[in-house]
Each structure stands twice: as structure tokens, then as C-alpha cells.
Amino acid sequence: MQSPVPSADPHHRTVAAPAGRLHLVEQGTGPLVLLVHGFPESWYSWRHQLPALAAAGYRAVALDVRGYGRSSKPSAPQEYRMRALVADNLALVHALGEESAVVVGHDWGANIAAASALLHPEVFRAVGLLSVPYAPPGGPRPSEVFTRLGGDEEFYVSYFQEPGRAEAEIEPDVRGWLAGIYAALSADTMPGPGEPDPHFVGPGQRMRDRFPEGRLPAWLGEADLDHYAGEFERTGMTGALNRYRNMDRDWEELSGFSGSPLTQPSLFIGGALDASTTWMAEAIDAYPATLPGLVSSHVLDDCGHWLQQERPEETNRLLVSWLAEVSRRAPLR
Numbered sequence: 129m130q131s132p133v134p135s136a137d138p139h140h141r142t143v144a145a146p147a148g149r150l151h152l153v154e155q156g157t158g159p160l161v162l163l164v165h166g167f168p169e170s171w172y173s174w175r176h177q178l179p180a181l182a183a184a185g186y187r188a189v190a191l192d193v194r195g196y197g198r199s200s201k202p203s204a205p206q207e208y209r210m211r212a213l214v215a216d217n218l219a220l221v222h223a224l225g226e227e228s229a230v231v232v233g234h235d236w237g238a239n240i241a242a243a244s245a246l247l248h249p250e251v252f253r254a255v256g257l258l259s260v261p262y263a264p265p266g267g268p269r270p271s272e273v274f275t276r277l278g279g280d281e282e283f284y285v286s287y288f289q290e291p292g293r294a295e296a297e298i299e300p301d302v303r304g305w306l307a308g309i310y311a312a313l314s315a316d317t318m319p320g321p322g323e324p325d326p327h328f329v330g331p332g333q334r335m336r337d338r339f340p341e342g343r344l345p346a347w348l349g350e351a352d353l354d355h356y357a358g359e360f361e362r363t364g365m366t367g368a369l370n371r372y373r374n375m376d377r378d379w380e381e382l383s384g385f386s387g388s389p390l391t392q393p394s395l396f397i398g399g400a401l402d403a404s405t406t407w408m409a410e411a412i413d414a415y416p417a418t419l420p421g422l423v424s425s426h427v428l429d430d431c432g433h434w435l436q437q438e439r440p441e442e443t444n445r446l447l448v449s450w451l452a453e454v455s456r457r458a459p460l461r
Contacts, residue, residue: 138178143223146215147207148200150223152191156182159460160226161451162217163190166235166259167368168306170197170359172352173234176440177447184448191220193240195367197359205291208370210243210378217244221251228461230451232256232395234436235404236371243382245390254454256395256447259404259433261411264418266386270375281328284335288372295365297334302365303357308339310348313433315401317345327403347437393457394419395450397443399431423453 142149153171155178163174174190181188192199194216195208202208217240221229231252233241238260245255246265267273274283288294298305311317312326317340319326326338344353360368396412396419398405405412405427415422426446428439436443454460 142198143220145194145200145219145223146212147194147202150191150194150200150216150220151198152189152220153178154187154189154224155179156185156187158185158187159451159455160221160224160229161186161188162220162229162231162241163188164217164231164233164237164240165190165193165196166233166237167371168309168356168360168365169235170356172355172359173434173437177436177444180440180444180448181451184451186451187224189220189224191216193237195370196363201363201367205370205373206377208367209374209381210240211247211381213240213371214244214247218248218251227251228253230254230256230454230460232258232447234258235260235433238262242390245392245394246382246385246388249392252392253458253460254393254395254451255390256397256450258397258435258443259399259402261396261398261405261408262390262394262415262418263408263411264385264387264389265379265382270379278328281330284327284329285372285375287329287335288369289375291366291373294335294369297336298360298365302360303353305336305339306356306360307344307348307353308336308341310353310434311340311343311345312338313402314345314347314438315399315430315432317343318401318432345432345434345438347434347440389418389420391421393421393423393450393454395423395446396425397435397446398427399433399435399438400427400429401431402433402435404433423450 138155165173171190178188195201231241238257245252274286277283324338
């Protein structure tokens with residue numbers, strides 16, 4: 129069946145994929161740009177980018193990753209391993225009637241975008257990474273790294289890896305927990321120097337015990353928070369959290385790509401106040417070897433983790449400029 133003609137206005141639909149179905153929102157016509165969100169978000173995190181990319185002459189598509197929003201939610205934890213998510217992206221490109229795409233991801237979406245480009249360079253011709261720098265597969269087993277990183281406390285990834293534990297904290301008050309984590313990692317509301325780090329959980333505590341209370345970050349309106357909360361209240365948190373429960377499995381399944389660079393034209397945008405940027409500074413320093421096709425790299429001053437929502441106009445400008453340069457070097461189709 130022929131794919132519908134992309135609309136000039138945002139258009140919701142679902143397509144068949146290995147997950148079962150994937151929900152997406154698309155806007156514009158032109159070369160396909162696939163936008164992949166992170167945790168705990170949805171397609172909605174790209175609401176500011178869809179019209180900007182469409183106006184610049186691209187077919188912008190933001191999906192709900194499997195386990196989120198209106199996409200299917202497989203029950204088995206292993207169905208959220210990286211290779212499965214890459215298979216969804218590949219199927220999505222083909223379901224849209226395209227042969228290739230630019231893939232851009234934020235947070236976990238950056239890892240998914242990078243793995244998509246690594247495993248299928250013939251399809252994903254350029255890759256943009258927001259917040260989380262590229263680090264090639266390999267190194268020590270992830271669960272062991274996170275255990276050492278926590279020390280006397282518990283690193284949040286380890287906390288998320290135990291099935292049911294984080295769900296028991298989050299699901300009784302999804303809206304309040306989301307408001308807290310968004311505030312904890314936003315430039316204008318994050319804890320100050322010397323305050324307990326919300327990325328760690330103290331003995332006998334919950335993650336939310338270190339979240340700011342009573343104030344939303346400037347980028348997050350009540351209606352935005354209602355949208356996110358409504359999605360997770362409907363789906364539950366397990367599908368989203370299962371991504372964290374596959375990190376050792378990913379490490380094993382991608383071992384054949386240990387140390388592999390991404391050679392496609394690439395982009396990195398990070399926030400100067402984002403722990404993902406500061407903790408992984410060595411990965412950014414290694415870009416000449418790990419991202420030899422890097423077109424541009426930017427760290428935004430006074431910006432936290434949710435950069436395409438915290439700084440939408442600047443993010444849009446950088447994305448459009450990068451896409452124009454990629455197309456100048458080799459026209460996108």
C-alpha cells in the first residue's frame with residue numbers, strides 16, 4: 129500500500145514494526161529526519177523541532193519508542209534491547225516509503241540513533257546526538273561500572289535496573305515524579321552546588337527525595353506536564369524502564385562492534401550543566417577518533433539535560449544548519 133503524502137501540518141498515525149505498531153507524528157515534505165526521544169519523554173519532546181524542520185524543507189518524524197505513548201508495549205524485558213529498537217527504526221523508515229534517513233536522538237534516543245547508524249549505515253546516512261555523547265561499544269560490563277560509580281550510594285541506573293522497584297516509586301504519583309525529575313535536570317531549577325545529587329539514591333531513600341519541589345522549569349508548562357503524565361499514567365512505566373534493564377545484554381550483543389567509530393556526518397549538542405555532558409567529557413574529547421565525520425559539536429551555556437525543550441530556538445538553528453551542511457556535502461534524498 130502506498131504511504132500517505134506527508135502533511136504540511138502535524139499528522140499522527142501508526143505503522144507496522146517489529147514492536148507491533150509504532151506511533152509517530154510527522155510534518156513537512158523532503159528528506160526524512162527521524163527524531164528519537166529519551167526517558168521519560170515521548171514524541172512530544174520534539175514538538176518545537178517538527179515545525180522548524182518542516183519549514184526548512186524536511187520530512188520530520190517523531191516517534192514514540194516502543195513501550196511509550198501509543199506505540200506497542202511488548203511484555204518481555206528483552207524486547208527492549210538495543211537491537212530491537214534499531215529494528216523498529218529500520219522498519220519505520222521503510223514503512224514511510226523511504227530508503228534512507230537522518231536520525232537524531234536525545235538522551236536514550238541518542239544511544240538508539242547512534243546504534244541505528246552503526247548497524248545500518250546504508251540507511252541512516254547522518255546522525256545527530258543530543259545530550260548523550262557517542263561512546264563506542266565495549267569496555268567493562270555496564271552493571272559493574274554503575275555499581276562502582278555509586279559508591280556508598282546507588283547510581284540511578286542501578287536503581288532502575290531492578291524490575292518493579294522504580295515503578296513502585298513512580299506510579300502512585302506519576303505527575304509529581306515527572307515534575308521532579310524534569311526540574312532536577314533543568315538549568316533553572318536543578319539543585320545547586322553542594323546539594324545532594326539527584327542522580328544518586330541514598331541508603332533507604334527514593335530518587336524523588338532529592339528532586340526539587342514546588343517549581344516547574346521555565347520550559348515546562350502545566351499543559352506540557354499533563355501531556356507527559358497522561359501518557360505514563362495510561363501505559364505505566366515498565367516499558368520505558370526496561371531499556372535500563374538491557375544494558376548488559378546490549379553490551380554482549382554489540383560486542384562485535386567494540387571500539388567502532390560512526391563515520392557518517394554527525395552532530396553533537398550538549399548542555400553545559402548536564403551531567404551527561406560533564407561526566408562524559410572524555411567521550412567528547414575522543415570525537416576525532418570516534419566521530420570522524422563530525423560536522424559540528426556544541427555545548428550550550430546555562431543549559432541542562434532537556435536541551436531541545438529548554439533551548440528550542442537554538443537547537444532548531446543548529447539542527448537546520450547541520451542538515452544544510454550535510455546536504456551540501458552529499459544531497460539528501
